[in-house]
Amino acid sequence: MATPNDSLLSLIREAGWTYEALAHRVNEDARRHKVGTTYDRTTVAHWIRGSRPRRPVPELLCGLFTQRLGRLITPVELGLADGRPPARKDAASLIAAIPGLDASGVHGGVRGGVQGDEPPSERVPGQRARPSSEGLPVPASHEQVWRGAERFFVQQTGALGGRRTEPVLLAYLRSTFGPAGGALVMATESRAGLAHAARTAVLLAGSYADACRTQEAEGALTAAEALADHAQDRPVQAIALRQLSENALLQGVTPLASGYLDRALEVSRHAPQPVRAYVAAQAARVCAARRERRAALEWLETASRLLPHYTGGEEPFAVYSTASLHYQRAAVLVRVGEPREAHAALTASLDERPSQESRAVLFSLLARARLYHAEGRREEMCSAVAAAEQMNVTIASVSAAREIARIRSVRQA
Numbered sequence: 001m002a003t004p005n006d007s008l009l010s011l012i013r014e015a016g017w018t019y020e021a022l023a024h025r026v027n028e029d030a031r032r033h034k035v036g037t038t039y040d041r042t043t044v045a046h047w048i049r050g051s052r053p054r055r056p057v058p059e060l061l062c063g064l065f066t067q068r069l070g071r072l073i074t075p076v077e078l079g080l081a082d083g084r085p086p087a088r089k090d091a092a093s094l095i096a097a098i099p100g101l102d103a104s105g106v107h108g109g110v111r112g113g114v115q116g117d118e119p120p121s122e123r124v125p126g127q128r129a130r131p132s133s134e135g136l137p138v139p140a141s142h143e144q145v146w147r148g149a150e151r152f153f154v155q156q157t158g159a160l161g162g163r164r165t166e167p168v169l170l171a172y173l174r175s176t177f178g179p180a181g182g183a184l185v186m187a188t189e190s191r192a193g194l195a196h197a198a199r200t201a202v203l204l205a206g207s208y209a210d211a212c213r214t215q216e217a218e219g220a221l222t223a224a225e226a227l228a229d230h231a232q233d234r235p236v237q238a239i240a241l242r243q244l245s246e247n248a249l250l251q252g253v254t255p256l257a258s259g260y261l262d263r264a265l266e267v268s269r270h271a272p273q274p275v276r277a278y279v280a281a282q283a284a285r286v287c288a289a290r291r292e293r294r295a296a297l298e299w300l301e302t303a304s305r306l307l308p309h310y311t312g313g314e315e316p317f318a319v320y321s322t323a324s325l326h327y328q329r330a331a332v333l334v335r336v337g338e339p340r341e342a343h344a345a346l347t348a349s350l351d352e353r354p355s356q357e358s359r360a361v362l363f364s365l366l367a368r369a370r371l372y373h374a375e376g377r378r379e380e381m382c383s384a385v386a387a388a389e390q391m392n393v394t395i396a397s398v399s400a401a402r403e404i405a406r407i408r409s410v411r412q413a
Contacts (some may be wrong), residue, residue, distance in 0.1 A: 002050025007079035010049050011391065015068045017042035029060045035251050052080055056251055063253040072259030075382075076222070094194065094230065096175050097200050097210070097223040099216040100170045141364065146196040147315070149176075153203050154316040158357040161395040173200055191231045196238050199317055201369035211398045218247055218407035235275045236317055238268035242279045242361055245286065254289050261286050274320035277306035281320075281328040288335035296323075296332050303328075323352040327364055334371060362391045366403050373407060381407070 012022060019041035030037040033056060047053060053061075058080040065073040075081035081328035144149035149172065157165050177197060189375060205220035221240045227238035245260035260282055268279040303325055326349035333342035346368050353360055365388040385407055392400045 003046050005079040007077060011065055011073065011078065012048075012309055013042075013071070015065060019048075019070075026057060026060055028335075029045070030198050033060070047080075056253070059248065059251055059253045062259075063270040066259040067255035072256075072263055073224070075218075075397060076379045079224075081219075094223070094227050095173070096224065097219070098197075098204065099219040099223075100204070103174055119240055127200040133187065143192045143196075146176075146192070150196070150199050150203075151316045153200070155300060155356070157203060157206060160357045160358055161362075161397040163207070163398060166204065166211065167243050169200060169204045169207060173197070173204070176200075176289055177387075191233075192229035194227050195236065198224045198231060198233060198240070201227060202236060202240055202243070202317075205240075209247065209399065212402060214251070218244065224240055232249060234267050235271040238264050238271050238279055239317060241267060242282050245282055247288055249282075249285060251270065254286065255288070257286050268277070272318045273306040274318050277303040277325065278320045279308065281325055284332045285328065285335070288332045295338045296336055300329055301330055317338070321352070323349045323357075323360070326352065327360070327367070330371075335368075335376075339371060339375060340378070346371070359393060359397065360397055362395055362397065362400055363387055365391070366400060366407070369407055374411060 004395075012019070015022075017025075023041055023044050026039055027037050028087050036055065036059070043053075052058070057076065058075045060073055060384075061078055061080070062073050073369040092342065144244050151367065153165060153169060153172075156168075157305065177193075185244060196344050200226035201220045205217045205224065208214075208217035208220060221244050225237055225240040225244070228234075228240060241264035245257045247258035247262060248260060261279070264279045268276045271279075282301035284296045284303065287296035287299060298363060307320065307322060326345045328343035330342045333339070346364055350361065350364050353364070355361075365384050369381050369384035369388065372378075372384060385404055388400065390402065
């Protein structure tokens with residue numbers, strides 16, 4: 001029997017809406033997203049009694065309530081997603097919240113794979129076997145191993161994309177934080193262990209997003225934010241919130257994107273400058289989506305000012321390259337109607353991008369193809385799409401494949 005959704009009922013009352021008024025707003029917002037809905041007061045009553053609407057309705061509801069109430073409202077707070085486990089309940093609950101790691105996989109032995117498969121045996125360079133004795137502190141050397149694994153996965157994702165890295169990331173999470181004579185609690189109850197789990201969850205979210213598995217990506221980011229908050233890892237918490245904002249923006253739910261962004265900006269005040277630049281670039285994109293041209297350009301300048309003060313280092317979650325910022329700048333300039341400057345930003349991004357960052361190059365080519373299409377430059381668009389398609393043979397990004405198909409369908413129409 002479904003559990004009544006008291007959280008949703010409370011928010012409806014706080015917003016001052018009737019069931020009928022909320023249904024009407026959802027129908028209007030859904031039409032703007034090219035989704036046909038005919039909800040009425042009875043539908044909302046069903047939600048209150050415990051039924052859950054299908055995507056993208058939970059995200060649309062979050063956007064509506066966020067805009068109405070002036071604070072971030074997430075699917076969890078609406079009672080339309082599994083709740084974030086209490087941060088101090090136990091380490092296993094935090095890890096188990098990561099999509100792909102079911103409860104049996106974290107708590108109960110080798111049958112932890114997706115759909116009951118046994119986890120693969122791959123290990124990344126530098127990964128060590130877990131200790132089997134209970135009650136021991138996490139050795140300081142483990143932190144070095146974890147940082148090495150993070151660098152490895154960041155490089156692999158940049159070179160191969162998410163589809164290639166997802167199964168290895170899941171296997172690594174199970175191997176690192178799965179049960180082995182108490183090692184789960186030993187590893188994850190340390191601040192460093194929780195931070196490493198959060199960072200790995202952020203990378204896994206990127207893999208899910210690359211495979212167009214939006215729900216899993218959001219779940220992984222939500223879990224990462226909870227883990228990072230508990231570990232007091234403000235840079236990774238800001239990154240997770242920033243990526244949640246990006247996902248909401250890609251789905252067209254701008255109010256929700258704004259809510260996540262506001263929280264990311266608040267948290268990033270305690271983060272290194274590259275992370276602050278990364279969040280500032282997202283602020284520019286959100287402002288551009290809200291048609292706030294001046295604010296968007298100002299946020300781009302803020303991001304640019306933050307980057308020159310960073311001299312580099314080995315911390316993979318405190319790096320934001322100028323090539324990445326140029327890519328974001330191009331996206332903003334397209335939205336504010338400056339195509340020539342957008343082309344220049346894409347050129348700068350491609351010129352500065354290391355050749356091994358194949359996935360980023362692929363999506364830069366697709367961004368250029370979209371820009372050529374908007375300008376009616378058919379020949380250049382076809383050339384860019386062909387180059388992207390050739391690159392995607394190796395990367396196998398579902399997201400890129402869909403974008404290639406979309407551009408070609410528009411071309412043929």
